[in-house]
Every structure is written in C-alpha cells, then in structure tokens.
Amino acid sequence: MRALGGPPETGCVTIEPAKLVLIDGNSIIYRAFFALPDLTNAAGQHTNAVYGFTQMLLKLLSEQQPTHIAVAFDAGKQTFRHALYAEYKGTRQQTPAELSEQFPLVREVLAAFGIPALEFAEFEADDILGTLSRMAEATGMQTLIVSGDKDLLQLVSDRVHVALTRRGITDMERFDPALVKARLGITPQQVVDLKGLMGDPSDNIPGVPGVGEKTAVKLLQSFPSLEAILAHLDHVPGAKLKAKLAEHAEAARLSKQLATIRRDLPIPIHWDDLAYAGYDPVRLMPVFHKLGFRSILERISREIGEVNEQAQDRETVAVSEAAREHVDVPFRRLTTHDALAAWMARRTGPVGILPDWRGSDYQTGKLMGMAVADRDEAVYVPFNGELSVQDLHALWSPALEKVVFDVKALAVLLERHGTSLVHDGSYFDVMLAGYLLNPSDGEVRLPDLLERVLRIRPPVTALGEEVDPADLARTAALLPRLREALAADLAAEALDDLFTRVELPLAFVLAKMEVLGFYVNADRLRELEAEFEQQLQALTEKIYALAGTEFNINSPKQLGEILFDKLGLPAQKKTKTGYSTSADVLEKLAPYHEIVQHILDYRQVGKLLSTYVQGLLKVIRPETGRVHTRFHQALTATGRLSSSEPNLQNIPIRLEEGRKLRRAFEPSYPDWVILSADYSQIELRILAHLSRDEALIDAFRQGMDIHTRTAADVFEVPPEEVTPWMRRQAKAVNFGIIYGISDYGLAQNLNIPRAQAAKFIQDYLAKFPGVAKYMKEIVEVARRQGYVTTLLHRRRYLPDIHSSNYNLRSFAERTAMNTPIQGSAADIIKLAMVEIDRALSETGWRARMLLQVHDELIFECPEAEADALASLVTDKMEHAIALDVPLKVEVHTGKTWYDAK
Template identity: 50%
Template sequence: MDKLIIIDGNSIANRAFYALPLLSNSNGLHTNAVYGFTTMLLKLIEEEKPTHFLVAFDAGKITFRHKEYTEYKGGRAKTPPELSEQFPLIKELLQAFQIPQFELTGYEADDIIGTLTKTADELGEKVLLVSGDKDMLQLASEHVTVAITRKGISEVELYNPEAIKEKYGLTPKQIIDLKGLMGDTSDNIPGIPGVGEKTALKMLHEFGTVEEVLANAGSLKGKMKEKVEEHAQDAIMSKELATIFREVPMETGWSSFRYAGYDGQALSGMFRKLEFKSLLEKMDFTSGVETEDERILVSLDIEVVTAEHVNELLISLGDSAPIHVEVVGENPHHSEIAGISFYIEESEKCFYLSFELLMSEAGAPVRDWLSDASKKKQLLDQHRAELALAWQGVQLRGVDFDVLLAAYLLDPTESNLTLSGLASKYGLPSMKADEEIFGKGAKFRLPELPALSDHLCRKVYTTARAVPVLREDLEKGEMNRLFYELELPLAGVLAEIEMRGIKVDAADLKALGEELASKLDTIMTRIYKLAGTEFNINSPKQLGEILFEKLGLPASKKTKTGYSTDAEVLERLAPYNEVVGEILNYRQLAKLQSTYVEGLLKEVRAETGKVHTYYRQTIAATGRLSSQFPNLQNIPIRLEEGRKIRKVFVPSEPGWYILAADYSQIELRVLAHISQDSNLKEAFLQNMDIHTKTAMDVFGVAEDAVDSNMRRQAKAVNFGIVYGISDYGLSQNLDITRKEAATFIEQYFAVFQGVRKYMDDIVKDARKDGYVTTLLQRRRYLPEITASNFNLRSFAERTAMNTPIQGTAADIIKLAMVQMAERLKQDGLRSRMLLQVHDELVFEVPEDELETMKRIVPEVMAAALKLDVPLRADVDYGLTWYDAK
C-alpha cells in the first residue's frame, strides 16, 4: 500500500521558527525555520519511508473565507521578516529534496490537504498528515493519521479517530463544532464569548453539534443561555470558517506526489548555501551514486618530472607561471602535499612534480624558485599552499594572482567555490571534481600516479585559463585595489600569523579544566541531592524521567522517544524547581570543559606549544574572516569561566606582554560616515558615548537623566539598525512587545533622519544597479532586490542596507592588519601580530617596545581608512590575553 506524507507547510515553518533560536548563515540569511523544517523532513523520510510526499502552502492572504468574514485571521500579528524571508528558502529546499509542493490562489493549505485526504479515503490509501494546527484533527479517518507537533517540532502526537475519542470524547467531524463554540483566537474566529474548551466539550458531549446546542439553548442556565442565544449566528459562522473545504479544484493526480528520494548534489549544495555543516557531515551524498560522465576533457601534454629533468622544468618556468599545490586534508596545518603541477603557456605543456622530489636534494632549485619573490606565480589558493609548504620548510613568495580570492570578490555568495565549480560557472575547460578522483570522507584515497598527475595537471591548466578571465572581471568591477592592495597581501599576512601561532600555557589550561571539573562535581552533587537520587545528567531519557516523573514538573504527554529536555524546555521549567537552574549551569560548564578546555588541549602543537588557527578568507559575504582549527573568534566571554580561558593564552617569550587593540563601535562610525547623519556624526566628533547620545535623542532627555535601561535599549537599537533589525528581532532582544519595539524604531528614525535616508537611498541604488558596495568597492550582488516575491525582496533590501556598513568595517580591520604587518617590518620591531578576533588585533610585545606599540597600534588602526568621523582603537596589555582586556 502507498503511504503519502502531507506537510502543512506554513504551520510547520511557523513552528520551526518559534521553536529554534534565530540562526543565520555568514551571509546574514536567517535559517532557523529552514533548519527545523529540514530536520523534520529527514526524520520523516528515514522513519516513515513514504512512497508519496507533498508539502502544501497558503498561496496568499486573501481566501474565499475573507469574503464571508472580512475579519478572518485579522487578529494575527504580521509575520516577522526573519520568518518571511525563509519561505523561499524552504521551497528551494523542497526542490532539492525532490518533494512536490502545491499552493492555489484563493485557498489555504488546509483546503488543499482536506481535498487530498478525501481522495485518499476514497482510494483507500494511507496518509500521515503533519501539522501544528489542531483544526486538522477533523480530517482524521481510518486511512488518515494526523501528527500534531509539540514542543516546537521535535515531537508529535499521533491522532486517529480512536485517539481523538479518547482525548476529547468526540468524533473527528465534531472538531469543527468544538471550534464553532469556542472560536479560535489565532484565526480571529469569534465563537461564543465565554465558552472555552471545557465548556464546549461539555455541551457537545450532551448535544453533539453546534446546531443542536443552539436548538437546546433554552435548557441552559443563566448567562450561558443568554450568550448562546445572543451569539448563535457567530457560532454557525465560526463552525463554517473552521470547516476545511474539501473540494479544491486540483488537476494534479495521485501519481504526481510519488517520492523517489532526494537529489544528493542539489541537497548538498543547498546545505552548503545554508551552512548546515552538521547535516553535511552526517549525510553521505556520494555513496551509491553512479553517473555517466559525458564531459569532454581536453587533451593535455603532461610530463612527470624526474630528478634528471628538474633543470628542464626551471628553464620552462622562467619568471612567471601558474602552479598548483595539492594540499591533502581540511586543516592546512596538519596536511600532506600530494604533489605540485606547473603549466607553461608558451609550450602548452603541464609538468607534475612529486612532493618527494620537491623535498629531495635534486628539488632544491625548484624550492628556490618557489621562494623567489621575483618569480611570479598564479595559484588556485595561495593561503593553503603557503601554509602547507611552510610546515615543510619551503617558502612560497611572489604570488600575484589567487583564483579563489578573485572569484570570491566577484561573487561572495557563491556556494560552489571550487575549481570544478568555477570552471562550470565561467565556461572554462571541463574538469572532474576532487571528490570524483579522491573520494570523500572515509573513502578518500590518493589515486595511482597516472590519475594523480593527470588531475593535478588539469587543475593547473584550468587555473591558468581562469586567471585572465578573472583579472578582466576584477577590472570591470573596479575591484583591483581591493584585490591587489588588500586581499592578496592579506593572504600572506594571515599565513605568517597562523604559522607563528599563539602560545598556550598547557599547565594552566589543565588546571582550569580541573577547576571546572571540581565545579561540575559540586553542581552534580547538588543536583543529586535536589533530585533525591543519582542518575546520568547527560542522558535526556534519565533526566526526563527525573524531572517529569519523579519530581512531577509540568510536561506534555510522553512520546516514544521520551521527554524533551532541551534548553528551551529547561528555561521554561527553571522557576518551578531549583534543580533545573543547576542543570542549566552544569550544561554550560560542561560545554566549556569539552569544547574549550579539552578541545584546545587537542589543538596545542607539541613541537611549538602553540595553537595555530586557520583564517578562512573566502567564506563570509560581508568580507569578515572566519577562524577554525581551533576557532579563536568564538571563545565565550559572557561567563566568567569562559573569560578565564583567555588566561591560558600567553606570550611565547619570557618578559614579553600580550597587547590587544579593539576598534570602538566601528560599524556605527562607518554608518555615521556613509549616512552623513548629523546627529550621529556629532556624537563621534564630540567623543560622546554613542548609546547615551542615542538615548538622549530618542527619549528626549538630558544626559544625566539617561538611566541604565534607557542606554541598554538605545544600544540594542543602535546595533540592531546596522543589521537591519525588525520590530520582532528588537522585541526578542529587549523582551518587550513588538508594538513597543516598532515605536522605538520609529522614534530612532525620527531623530536620525540621515540614517533613514541612507537606507532608503541604498535600496533604490541596489534596485537600479543590482548590487551594493563597501567604501573599498567590495561588491555584493542582490538579484532578489527586484523579485516579485515579497519575502525574497525584503531580505535583499535589508542586506542592501547593512552590507556597506558591515563590509566596510571588515575591510578596515583587514587594512589595519596589512598596514600593521608592514609597519612592524618597516620599524624593525620584534613585536608580533598573533590574532584577529572580530574588531580586535592581538600582539605579543617585548617590554622595551611596549610604549612604542601602545602608540603605533591605535595610530595605524585609526588611520587604516579615512572617514568623516574618527576611528578609535582602545589598547590594553597584560601578561595574558585575559589581562589585556
């Protein structure tokens, strides 16, 4: 028998959005609803193994019900833009899953679902209907099971007619009578005032239907009799509104919903775009997929270099050549080099050189050529190559073009930033992806020499063909300065910083781990005492049994997977019992222990005693750097225990200091310059506290009347404006109503009219040009800015507003890094740059250079880019990174 799964698309998207914290990818695209929707789809596919699948959506706000009752759904709050912008992504995701979707103008998803379930009943086909709306219970039947989500979307309750009878004492059809009597505030269905679920159920158990309740109103007593008689028509209309229409004119047949599985390539691409890294790692998109390769690969003249022919290679290379260094492994600090390939344009010949030969005595002339800055090289990825070679004692100098960097600048939202992907995008010679040659994950293997040399030569050949194309596009896009003066030199600066690393006091880190372990033991003992028994705190099953069965805390009905004990559930339960707060504290400290103590200890390199992070230069659409192996930009500093982790980062030389310089409110200063808002500029020119100034202007009070709450609200709106915050987002940040948040934003724009004008103008410019730029001409294309879809267009508009601000701030800190590296060399200083963390630069400094560095670091940072308001960097120092803040 077939099994059709139908998902109520709007309902599940809403549930997922409010169940998960606001998540976004590096492009600023909110993804929490999409992530929740994705996990539900994967779970349903795995557990239910459907033969047919459909997701139904509302086609628009106006339906036939509005003609009958103009106030239908009139009480609903406007959908937050953070959710609206995710609907197009969910629909794109469904295409990758190859799951059919359907909507029809004038009808709600409920009506489409009602029509399909009626068809299923007629055909005798099995249906699982997934929704967050209990109205759907009216559709339950012998063939249709309704799954209603609980606790967001992580759990569902299954309803067939027997389960509805057990819970409500009603048949599925009587659910509409229940709604007719009690109404539904979420849909603005009136019902009978004063009749709640309990009263409505009592009436229906006695009389059966709304009509019979009204016919027997005379037998009711007191005010209830008056209310029923007075609102009889409301009850009839409410029942009609709650009745799902099951005769939608649908031309699609049952066979249209057949589900054959997802498109692995499309889905993995979608996951990369959304940055669902955990799902990418969890799923194997390559296993069992065999496709016939119809690509025509160009014929190459390849020579595998031997020791006797190294000189021939050098003569051919001359003063400039495209090269490719094949770095094997995700982390270039712990990678192997599979070989190097070179392409000679004049002879149209490729050379392959093994790593063993490169490192041998015979390979010395090639090593010298690589380290000679006068010999110009063009690479796919300078940064990775330079790092991997440096760990082998080989310098890479003289790089004058980086294909990945150029492609990233030309389109920072490109999700397939690989050579094979770029070849396809730019119409370059076709080539196979690395995964096809090497395999992926546990299946990764280096092929034998003929296949290896062929693939590496194809990579350098494609690199050579990409260089002139990308050079021309950079010129057209006016990004030469950004590329040649900022991003390209920065790649070398980053490699130097990463090779240098930052010293970790492993003994102190272990001591911190022991301190955390001791605190965890103390908290564990308290938890056991409060719970009255010992159990595994890390086991959701055991924890759920303790909280909800032994301690009797309020919980929804237990499902087959047990009780949910996620952070949202625990925070809701915290006021009920002291043990919940202790469990939350335990989890926070346990994460610090595992991720930042044990995790950092694993990353300390034995031969250096340091951690060597890796900065990704081509990830964030805003231009920001991203740190990994380990991520030193995400060390938590809100908890004192988290801040203490910075204590283990120390100078690598005795008698030296850690010095940290942090830009002060750089994005707001950039906003003041770009918007030319007089009030905002005045605050920075007068060196006022910007949040106090905003509070004064918005609340209309003197400086001494600004209290801490006013400043907190002003700070939230100041930073929120930079990120295009909505009334919903601000209400969540400040724990106020959406109406209050909207009023606050209106007051802000009434004062800072230049900011409002900038935001209006930049959206107009983006609509005209199709992109926005930073002050250094970093470009971000916004094709959705003219989309007819409101949600896509709204997201693009907010991106247009904040990209010039965030992107310029990213450019400034990068400029400061390049200029600071040059200044250190120019002045012959021994001080070293160690880290970039958001708007902060970290150095290690000898004592005799401390005063000099305290002067020149903020000087260089302030002068990185001239604005109409001063840039300012605050400097501090100490014996550890913790002391320098």
C-alpha cells in the same frame, strides 16, 4: 514602419512605458580597453575591450529592460567640426592597434544581440545620441545615455538621463538635472558654455586661456550663458579676467560651437529598427565561443535559465572540445637539476602552480611534489629523489607571474619545508578572485571554479589526496587561462582594487599567523578542566535537589518532563519528541523557578569543558606547544574572517568562566607580553558615516558614549539623567538597527512588550532620520541592482530581494541594511592588518601578529616594544580608512590574553 519623430506604437494597451537606452560605443570601448587587463582568445585576437563592453551591456539589459536600444559610433576622423576648426582633436594619440582590431568584434557581438550599431559620415557618436534622445524626448519616451564622456551631460533633462562610468566598466552614476547642478554647479544647458570658457584639452578645444573650471563655473552662476557674459563684460569682476574674455571672445564662441552636440541629424531609420525584445542565446553562443568568453556564457545561462536543447548541445560540444584541448597539454616529469633549470629558463609567461601534498590539511600535510605549467607544457617535479623544494627557487622570482589556488595554503606548505613566499605582486590567487565574484557560494573549490568559469571539468577533483601527477600538472595548465577570465571579471565589477590591495596581501599575512600559532599553557587548561568538572558536579547536585530526583540533565525528554510535568512550569514550545528545552525557552522560564538558571549554567560550563578546554588540549601541537588555527579567508558572504581547528573566534567571553580560557594563552617568552587592540563600536561608526546622520556623527566627533547619547535623545532627558536601564535599551537598538532588527526581535532581546519595542524603534528613527533614510535607500539600491557593496566595493548579491516569499524577501532586506556596515568593518580591519604587517617588517621589531577575532587584533612582543607597538597599531587601525567620524582603538597589554583587556 514609423519614421523617427513619431510616437512609438504601443497597441491598444500600454503595459510598460517605452524606454530608450543609447550607448556611446567609442567611449565605452575605450574605457574597457584601458580598464581591463590584456586578454586574447585562442586565435590570438585581443578581446579585453570586447569583454568589458559585453559585461556592461549585459548588466544594462538586465537592470534597465529597454524597449528600444542602439549603440552609436564615430564614423571617421573627419567631421563637420574639423571644417570649423582644423585642429579639432589634433592632440589625440593614435588608437592602439590592440584596440582598433576590437571594434569589428564589438559589432559582431551587437549583431548577435540584435542591437543596431549606428554611424553617420561627418558626425560623431555624440551627435547621433543627441538627435535620438531629442526625438525620443519629443514623444514622451524616457531615455538613458550610457557613456564615459561628461560632454554628454549637456543632453540631460527630465526625460533624458546620462549614466557615466565610474570604477571599472559596470559601475555607473546616473545624472538627472539635479545631480548635474549638484556636481558641476551649473545646469545641463550650461555645460557647452563651460566648455566655451575653459576649453577641453582632450578634444583640443581652445577656450579662453587662463580660465579654468572654477572661474568658469563662478561666471556661469552669475550669467546664464557665454553670450550673456560676453555681452556684459562690464559686470565681470576683475580687470585681468575681463581683458582675457574680451581678447579671446571669438575663440570662446568657437569652442562653444565645437562642444555643442548636434540634435538635428536627418537619421534615416525608424523606431521599429530600435525596438528590442531580448537576446537569443543560440545566436550569442557561437560568438562568445569564438571570443573565448566562457564565463559570460555561464552568466547568460544563469540569468535566463535553461536554454533550448539545441543551444545546450552546442555548449556541450564546445566544452568537451575545450576540455580535450587542455587535457592534452604535453606533460613530462622533471627529475634532475639540469632538466628543471632548462625548463624554467624558457618560462616567460604566467605559470600555474599546484602543490602535491598528502594529509588531513595543508598545515601538517607532507609535500610530495609540485605541478607547474603554462599553456605550452605541463610538468611535475617530485621531491622524493634528487630534487627538493629548495630547487624551485627560480619559480618564486618576482619577475615570473604565478597563478595559484589558495596562495595562503601554498605559503604555509612551503614555509614548513624551508621556503618563504613574499607578497611581491607576482601572484594571482584564483580562489580569492572566485570568492570575491561569488561571495555567497560558500567554500571555493577549484574544480567548481574551473567548471563555472571555463566550462571545463578538470582531471583533478580534490587537492590533498593522492593524484596522478600528469592530471595535477594538466589542471595547473588551466590556471593561467582561469586567471585571465577572473581578472577581467574583477575589473569589470570594480573588485580589482579590493583584490590587489586587501585580499591578496592579507593571504600572506594570515599564512605567517598560521605558521606561528599562539602559545597555550596546557597546565593552565588542565587546571581549568578540574575546576569546571567540580562546577559541573556542584551544579548537578543542586539541580537534583531542586528537582527532587536524579535524571539525565543532558536528555531533553527527561528534562522536559521534570520542568513541565513535575514542576509545572509553563510550556513554551513543543517538538515532535516532547517539550522544547532550547536555550531561548529556558531563558524565558528563568524567572519562574531557581532550577532553570542552574540548568543554563550547567550547559554553559559543560560546553566550555568539552568544546574549549578539552578541545584545545587535543589541538596543541606537541612540537611547538601552540595552537595553529586555520583562517578561512574565502568563506563568509560578508567578508569576515573565520577560523577553525580550533575556532578561536567563538570562545565565549560574556561569562567569567569563558574569559578564564584566555588565561591559558600566553606570549612565547617570559619577558614578552600580549597586546590586544580592539576597534571601539566600529560598526556604529560606519553606520554614522554611511547614513550621514548629523546626531550620530556629532556624538562620535564629540567622543560621547554613543549609547548614552542615543538614550538621551530617544527618552528626551539630559545625558546625566540616563539610567542604566535606558542605556541598555538604547544599546540594544543601536546594535539591532545594524542588523535590521524588528520590533519582535527587540522585544525578545529586552524582554519587553512588542508594542513598546515598536515604539522605541519608531522614536529612534525619528531622532536619527539619517539612519531611517539610509535603511530605506539601501534596500532600494539592493532592489535596483541586485546587490549591495561595502566601502571598499565588496559585493553581496541578494537574489531573494524580489522574492514573493515574505520571509526570504525580509531576510534579504535586512541583509542589504547590514552588509555595507558589517562588510565594511571586515574590510577595514583586513586593510589595517596588511598595513600593520608591512610596518612591522620595515621596523625590524620582534613583535608578531597572532590572531584576529572580529574587531580585535592580538599581538605578542617583548615588553620593551609594547609602547611603540601600541602606538603603531593604534595609528594604522585608526587611519586604515577615512570616515566622517573618527575610528577609535582601545589597546591593552598583559601577561596573558585574559590580562590584555
């Protein structure tokens, strides 16, 4: 074995450079304890700090791939620093018992990982980290220290970096010497001098009274050290400051000594003791089963692939036992008021709630009963006898924490049955939490969520179908436990703020909008139906005349024969069944023959007629005269809302015929108006903010037309000389850049040669270097951490970012560029919706939010409220978030949605 201080042996060939990871155990455990909600395992042990620490450790091992690793702990309360200053850390509060009991559990986790836990009497964890990092540095080894304590920044050098935790547990910022200087204004070596001057209340280090960080940094920018300052007091500006430094010089020296991390401990271990080759999942599984960390077990399995057969058998047994334990929760029906009241009176902890409804969807389904459960008992309340929905009023008390799956659906169901739910902080939606944690999985299903997180297959596999009440109630009993695991994951991934501030309150806003619906004038739709049918007939006759024969225009085979065989147009693509007549093919053929544009128009009008006009007529509810779209909040990987039944976000508006559809959408009352508020170029504004490109920022701050400004810069002409053709090309590039457009894609969009498109992109990136830098750096971020985030920390995982398949990898890179922009736009309008809804509730106005379509919000209100509503909506949307450029909202009103443009 090698003693510390000697170089690590690497054999004859060095494949990868050695990398040492050192973890400040006390700091990270404290951070996890106070960052995560309280968790307990089946034995009643508190586990939130252990959970957070483990989350951080797994992420660190995956990203850093260390060759050597150790975790350092404080050995006890008394250290050599107390001999220097008895009051050292004298103001520290006693460690909570709920935290103290978790330190041994963390050590069990580390032992299962095979990671050494180090502590030495009379020294702190910082001194161990300082000594090990110095010894590693002497061998040429790269070291990363992970902590939440800024004192460790004094150890930073070219070979020693420090990662400080920021939000949650797993979000960290890595400091090298340059970043220390940029953030603190001093060098890493001067951190101890800073502490000597300003002290540290958290460690009860006195410093110099009256000298704060700003003054201390200013002094250290003029003098290299505390000693140099005290030796040259005559050169210190300000008589008062000079007097303070002279009076408290000894306290400053002592403070610096207390803050200085020792780097010379005689550590009696060897490099081999710190060597790390990965963890054995068989050793980890029993520990995590004991702790109840089933979501981490699932995560480990996903990362390492299939584990050995023995480990899989253990997991199966553990899951089966857990499933039996929960399925056997006592169950009973509550059929009388007295029984229900008695049961509710005993509930103090979180309860799981699952509605029992029948029908094709929750908007129209019939509510049959309600399953309610905590960990002790599961009950079912039927609504076909003495009890009704109104008898559950105690369940909706803000004092009772409720765990649900799809709170929006529950709110819509209850509203239709006479009970209104209010966002009061007492609800936790496991569907939304599961979606934020795994946004690329598509629609979130409760059975899949329970199996993935708790490793339990619930008795109920679908909602909205006829189910056994006992099974439904016992499934509800799983929700509180599911909430604990998901809440911890949200906090660990820094998603808890997005969940509580945006997604959860938004669900209640969307529920209101779904219940309200949007009034549609069926007579106007029928007028459009007749108009479109006439247009189709006229187009059909023109197409037949130009073709010289009648044929089935809707048949690709017959259409291909007409275009390519009979009329001799150049074939673009061929399929197995003949010539391709797809839209992109026809658009390229349009200049060759008049018939092609008529065919494109025929298809467009036909789609408007069948999908939208006739489709909308089918979904207008007779009892309300309105369409009640269903908003999908937990579906898209970018965070964008989508809608269905009907989909009101995809009504085509590029053609006048499509825009006419909006004429059928009217306010509820004759003296009301429709108000539309639309973000102007929000994605480009977000791009300017993220890229910090000076030219883009300047253009938006000056209120210039961004496409004209782009064209002027790229073509190097004054803005007044920009032609419509130049602006069109600039617009295509501006929006194309957001989606990581290629030269091929731009050439297709603008119908120009690929070489010309490539030069245009090259010229654009040269004129906007901040954008070019952003595109490069965000892809590197994605490669490094496996995901990218929005401004509000929404995550998009990109598993294909390292794929050997070029197409998969390229798509992941384009997604990395786009998601922070498109996802941030989605977050911002969601946040605005929440704020607007809250403001409308406070004003007592009659105005109502009806619809969200991409970057546009639609309202209806009395005509007398229109101006005030416009001001309120503009203010909330433009100030939903602070960017380096102003957000701009355009507001219009009219008697129909078409007129509000």
